[in-house]
Amino acid sequence: MSRIQQILDEVAEGRRLTLDQARLLQQEADLHDLGHAAHRVRLRKHPEPVVTYVVDRNINYSNVCVCACRFCAYFRPPGHDECFVLTHAEIGQKIEETLALGGTQILMQGGHHPDLPLTWYEDMLAFIKANYNIHVHAFSPPEIVHFAKISGLTTAQVIQRLKASGLDSIPGGGAEILVDRVRQAVSPNKCPAGQWLAVMEEAHSQGLRTTATMMFGHEETEEERLLHLFAVRDSQDRTGGFTAFIPWTFQPDNTNIVARPLTSPEYLRMLALSRLVLDNIDNVQVSWVTMGPKIAQLALYFGGNDFGSTMIEENVVRAAGVSFRLSQGEIDGLVRAAGFEPRQRRMDYRLLPQTKTAEQA
């Protein structure tokens, strides 16, 4: 048996990968072997052939942002004609539409608005919680850091206040690549890697669950992708608060980064490697938003066990030139055709009653 096959067999049975082993797999393992090992791990962690997803809506409360990350096609600098900040009425309308579609959650992220005070976010959360029974998954770590800056509070205090106003969990956005060299190059005005992780660990310690993402295929090296995975794994060892890992590929259109769009096998390799390295994170999401329904389906055999969300409204990736759309019924159909049972879940991966999913299928 080859050295690579031996490592894959060991990791499939639960052995933790070292950085050197992960690098060897990254560089030399065959796509199919990598995928199969990742699928074995997935089946060990989730023996039932169930694929979950959440019904939610992305609500971008504002596109005003002072970061000017080079990979972003969505933000507008303060003063630009196309700047917006949603009103409570607009947010309420979007939430009502989400609930009407069987949604359980909203994902709220926005830019780093220079003028909105922390109370604006607290008021928004309070408005939502006072009027709707919905899970609020909101404010990626760079936003939390930004709120701390504008309010003169610590990030721990910001999290405490947001949680008190109704924040339920924190999305894993803004991680990009958790290596400061890369962050300096592509998003120099966003928080450094250590601070991103510290915010998440603080949130975990305050009882909020979070996810973690990775955006790859821009200016990072292959090695830096691995360092990202290991940074997340170490963090999870400390707190255990990450529910899921979500790797996705950079979409270069309309951005200030010139890059070859990564191919789908490169995505699948990274997905599989994520599953193999992150032995302490239960769920790995496939990215149909960036990869399309066909590759997302296949990704369920490369370590993914979750279809992410229905993304009733998605604006950020669309601004970068990719616009796949799927309804809940379409997701159910794709998951079934791939040989799995689709189940609607909540942010913390508790399943909704089966009948609900079955009825809507």
Added chain:
Amino acid sequence: MPEVQRFEALGLGAIARKVAAGERLSLTEGQQLFACPDVTAVGALAHLRRTALHGAKTFYVVNRHINYTNVCVNACAFCAYQREKGQEGGFELSIQDAVDRLTSAPLPPREVHIVGGCHPDLRLAFFVDLLTSVQKALPEATLKCFTAVEIAHFARLEGLSTIEVLQTLKAAGLAMLPGGGAEIFAPEVRRRICPRKSDAEEWLRIHGEAHALGLATNATMLFGHLESIDDRLDHLDRLRTQQDKTGGFTCFIPLPFQTENNAIKIERPLTGVDELRTIAVSRLMLDNIPHLKAYWVMLTVKQAQVALFFGADDLDGTVVEEKIGHMAGATSEQGLTKAQLEAMIRGLGLVPVERDARFNPIGGDERRQPIQGGQA
């Protein structure tokens, strides 16, 4: 062989051993591959076969598609492209139009793919003139033109045999027949989706005749409409039987059915894993056809990239302007540049090989320079 236990556990041990030894699979074994719950296991076997045949080589061609007319007497149920004669939106390209389009490509095409509807009035002399004019304008291009269905149509219009038509066109420069019009060979399905088109026997006979005349040909399969899995296997089996006899098929092209703008209503449209499984089984069943194309126009680019690990070794090419698939709802780009194709293949960890229509490698850097007035 990789991961023997994996295939044994799925009941594919015997098949895996045959694939490794290069032995022919039976139709029953084809059924087993279609029934296997793990699509990636089937893909891994197909990749094993693809690698044995071609290593990491991945072929592409600088090509150009021309559709000379959309007027067609066949009116197949799956077609979003066809118009009746005199119907609004019908067109016929003049020979000058065709030559102008071909020579305005950013790079001179090495493969010219010309197909059209079965037009009631366009006569053989027109096509002779078309081939002669195109070959004169592009002496380096291989002319891959007219499906077997068109050849049969020309023969009927002229009162000639299909062999005589092929001989006439060959003398005018025809080097290859594209693989279109095969659809699905099963007569019952053909009767429902393309009742007026050549039947399987005629299609295969014309390809055999072309092979005997020294013309290479391709073969397609349109799947994901009304056919059964057994119909797909029957289609593959007829092709490999024909290939045993005449040996002239160069490339097999599985085409997933596009569901928009046509008269066939599908209860369960194909999904991505169905497409990949069919591509993989095709590679495994067609042991005597050297190449398998991941036609990105119909698959989407991202799916074509994965298909290169599920049995395919060819990405087709630059295409530039594609109508038939796009009118039926294909969402892929209209064209890819040579640089995009090369970078994509390298990104996959595979080795790009620019080819001509007959899969002969093309060397040298002299063709990297754009020609007059083309846009990259």
